Amino acid sequence: MANKRVAILMSTYNGEDYLGEQIESIIKQSYHDWHLYIRDDGSKDQTPAIIEKYAKQDERITFFNKDNVKNKGITRSFMDLLSHVDADFYMFSDQDDYWKEDKVLHSLNKMLEQNYQSEPICVHTDLQIVDADLHGSEIMNGDYIWHDFPHLLFCNCVTGCTMLINQQLKNILHFDRINYDQIYLHDWWIALVAAAFGKVVYLEEATILYRQHGNNVVGENEKNTLGHLLYRVTHQVPEREHMRRVVRIAHELDTIYGKKLPGLDYQYVHHYGNLIYDGNPLHNLKLGIKLPPQRMTPKGKFFFTYLMMLYNSDLKNIAKE
Structure with missing residues (x-):
C-alpha cells in the first residue's frame, strides 16, 4: 500500500456553501x-478564496489554475485536470x-485486488443520499448496477465522485x-472506455x-417505478435529450x-452513432430489434426504440449542430 500516490481531482463552480466541508x-x-x-471553473463567489486558504494550510492541496481561472464546463474541467x-x-x-x-483506503484496496498494472480498471462505489445538512440514510445503488458496455452505453450507473481509475485507463x-x-x-466516457478495454x-x-x-449537476438515479414510467411517457423532452446523448457518445x-x-461493442457504437447521418423510423425500428437498446427492463428497451422512431429528426439534426 505504501507509495501509491492518489490524485484527487476536484472541479468547483460557485461552491462556497459546502466546499469547506x-x-x-x-x-x-x-x-x-x-x-x-x-x-x-470561473466562480463568482468566494470559492477561489476558500481554495487558496486550504492550499496555504496543507501542502497536499493545489489550486490548479489559480492564475488562469476560466469557465470550460464540468466535463472539460475534470478532463483538463486528469490530463495534466x-x-x-x-x-x-x-x-x-x-x-x-x-473512502480512499477502501477504494484503493479494491483496486489493488485487480490486475491494475496491466489492465485498464475503474473502481466505483455506492453512495449514501443525504440532504443539505448531511442527514439521510438511503443508499443510491444497492444491487441496481451493471458493468457491461452495451448497458453502460444506454444508461450510466458509474458516478464520477465515487470513481478510482488507474494509469492504464488514463x-x-x-x-x-x-x-x-x-x-x-x-x-x-471513462466508464465506457474501461468497460470496452478493461x-x-x-x-x-x-x-x-x-x-x-x-x-447538483447530476442528482439521484430514478428507479423504474410505474409512476416514473408514466412520467417519462408524458414528459418526453428529457428522454429525447438522453437519446441524443447516447447517439452522440x-x-x-x-x-x-x-x-x-x-x-459487439463496436456494432453498437457504429450503428447507433451513424444515426446522426442516416436513418428513418423503419430503419430505427430494425436497429432496435437487431441491436436492442440495453435498458434494465423490456419496457425501457421498447421505450427507447419508440423514441428513435418517433423523433428520428432529433438524431439526424445532431450532425447539423
Whole structure:
C-alpha cells in the first residue's frame, strides 16, 4: 500500500456553501498519500478564496489554475485536470459532498485486488443520499448496477465522485481527440472506455455522503417505478435529450476507437452513432430489434426504440449542430 500516490481531482463552480466541508472530509481521510488538485471553473463567489486558504494550510492541496481561472464546463474541467496531473491512481471529487473517512483506503484496496498494472480498471462505489445538512440514510445503488458496455452505453450507473481509475485507463482516454461537446459527462466516457478495454469493478459500500440540495449537476438515479414510467411517457423532452446523448457518445466512441472496440461493442457504437447521418423510423425500428437498446427492463428497451422512431429528426439534426 505504501507509495501509491492518489490524485484527487476536484472541479468547483460557485461552491462556497459546502466546499469547506468537502475539503475537510478529504483532509480527514485515513489514507494519507493523496494530493488534491482543485480547478475552479470561473466562480463568482468566494470559492477561489476558500481554495487558496486550504492550499496555504496543507501542502497536499493545489489550486490548479489559480492564475488562469476560466469557465470550460464540468466535463472539460475534470478532463483538463486528469490530463495534466500525474499519479498512480486518480479520483474525482464534487465540491458539495462529504467523503467518509475510509473512502480512499477502501477504494484503493479494491483496486489493488485487480490486475491494475496491466489492465485498464475503474473502481466505483455506492453512495449514501443525504440532504443539505448531511442527514439521510438511503443508499443510491444497492444491487441496481451493471458493468457491461452495451448497458453502460444506454444508461450510466458509474458516478464520477465515487470513481478510482488507474494509469492504464488514463493512458487510453485520448484527451486531445475528444470532441467534448459530444460526451456529456466525463464519468460516462471513462466508464465506457474501461468497460470496452478493461474492467469496471463495483465496491458495494457507500463511501460518500451524496448531498442533494437542488443545485447538483447530476442528482439521484430514478428507479423504474410505474409512476416514473408514466412520467417519462408524458414528459418526453428529457428522454429525447438522453437519446441524443447516447447517439452522440456512440458516434464519438466510433470516431476515436472504431474497430479497436470489441465486436459487439463496436456494432453498437457504429450503428447507433451513424444515426446522426442516416436513418428513418423503419430503419430505427430494425436497429432496435437487431441491436436492442440495453435498458434494465423490456419496457425501457421498447421505450427507447419508440423514441428513435418517433423523433428520428432529433438524431439526424445532431450532425447539423
